[in-house]
Amino acid sequence: MEDKDRASSDPAGDFVGKSSWNLGVDDSDGSxxxxxxxxxxxxxxxxxxxxxxxxxxxxxxxxxTSSIETAPxxxxxxxxxxxxxxxxxxxxxxxxxxxxxxxxxxxKSKKKGQKRVRQPRFAFMTKSEVDHLEDGYRWRKYGQKxxxxxxxxxxxxxxxxxxxxxxxxxERSHEDPTIVITTYEGQHCHHTVGFPRGGIISHESSFSSQxxxxxxxxxxxxxxxxxxxxxxxxxxxxxxxxxxxxxxxxAGRSSSATMAAADASLPALPPPPTDEGLLGDIVPRGMRxxxxxxx
DNA sequence: CGCTTTTGACCTGCGC
DNA sequence: GCGCAGGTCAAAAGCG
Numbered sequence: 311m312e313d314k315d316r317a318s319s320d321p322a323g324d325f326v327g328k329s330s331w332n333l334g335v336d337d338s339d340g341s342x343x344x345x346x347x348x349x350x351x352x353x354x355x356x357x358x359x360x361x362x363x364x365x366x367x368x369x370x371x372x373x374x375t376s377s378i379e380t381a382p383x384x385x386x387x388x389x390x391x392x393x394x395x396x397x398x399x400x401x402x403x404x405x406x407x408x409x410x411x412x413x414x415x416x417x418k419s420k421k422k423g424q425k426r427v428r429q430p431r432f433a434f435m436t437k438s439e440v441d442h443l444e445d446g447y448r449w450r451k452y453g454q455k456x457x458x459x460x461x462x463x464x465x466x467x468x469x470x471x472x473x474x475x476x477x478x479x480x481e482r483s484h485e486d487p488t489i490v491i492t493t494y495e496g497q498h499c500h501h502t503v504g505f506p507r508g509g510i511i512s513h514e515s516s517f518s519s520q521x522x523x524x525x526x527x528x529x530x531x532x533x534x535x536x537x538x539x540x541x542x543x544x545x546x547x548x549x550x551x552x553x554x555x556x557x558x559x560x561a562g563r564s565s566s567a568t569m570a571a572a573d574a575s576l577p578a579l580p581p582p583p584t585d586e587g588l589l590g591d592i593v594p595r596g597m598r599x600x601x602x603x604x605x
Numbered sequence: 606c607g608c609t610t611t612t613g614a615c616c617t618g619c620g621c
Numbered sequence: 622g623c624g625c626a627g628g629t630c631a632a633a634a635g636c637g
Contacts, residue, residue, distance in 0.1 A: 451610055453629055466628070470608090479628095 429475070433493035441465060441480050441490055447498060449478055460484035474499050 436443060442465070449467035457464045462482035469476040476496040483489040 450608080452631090454611075455627065455629095458626060464627085468629095 429496040431493055431495045433491060435483065435489050435491050437488050438490045439488070441482065442467070443480075443490065443492060447471075447476075457481060457484075462487065469498060471498070471500050 442449070448470040450470045451465055452468050453466035454463050455466070460481070461484060464479060464481035467478040467480065469478075474496075476494060476498050479491075479493040479495070481491050483491055
């Protein structure tokens with residue numbers, strides 16, 4: 311698994327150091343994963359310019375994740391414009407589970423020969439003293455593993471919502487222990503539950519918190535160029551999906567821009583903004599749950 | 606009592 | 622086939 315090598319020999323921290331961009335959507339499900347050059351070109355052309363120094367300032371840094379490819383690579387890669395048009399591609403694991411077994415019983419009773427299908431992953435780095443950043447969702451820790459070549463263990467979290475299959479991985483960069491690398495896998499099928507210490511967080515924050523910690527000091531608001539918006543819609547043009555968070559995006563358009571580039575890793579064929587627009591502009595469809603509208 | 610965390614064991618995929 | 626490392630399970634412990 312190349313992920314292992316990349317994770318161990320080239321952890322996310324290296325991406326920060328070696329690249330002027332630190333944002334990406336994992337290609338673990340075969341959706342998209344770009345080289346530095348390609349990514350740089352894209353962001354460079356559209357003026358995306360994340361300052362690596364921002365890491366030192368403690369600002370949110372979306373980061374390219376390592377790649378785990380355990381699923382058949384054909385599902386996404388071969389069909390960019392229908393990246394998430396299929397529910398089985400959206401939530402392959404979930405659909406399998408819902409048909410046969412509850413999520414918790416999946417792994418060990420997994421059918422032989424049935425490869426585990428990874429959902430799109432989204433990682434970013436934050437400078438924080440706490441490992442587990444508050445993001446508006448409730449997480450249950452289900453594992454912790456020592457990471458090779460790193461003194462810091464990696465923690466595994468799962469969304470406490472029983473219907474939600476989102477997972478989160480938290481680890482510290484061994485190169486810069488002050489940097490927390492958070493990797494989200496999957497998409498929430500529900501709203502945030504609010505912060506334990508007061509108040510339900512707003513839709514705006516819940517939107518950004520889909521993938522980013524809602525900690526202002528870690529957030530790096532970027533006024534996203536229009537070009538990027540169109541760019542990010544590349545993969546979201548097939549199925550019209552109600553977007554309950556559209557207004558969230560309108561409200562927090564610029565602040566959500568950080569997330570937007572997550573989907574910019576696909577070929578930039580700028581379609582007009584889709585009807586679903588907003589969320590569609592930002593979050594890769596593969597990372598959104600069509601069940602969301604039912605909850 | 607219910608939920609979360611801890612942690613050792615187990616499973617899986619990959620490289621050699 | 623074997624070993625390694627990542628990922629997950631699940632029982633036990635902890636906590637409010």
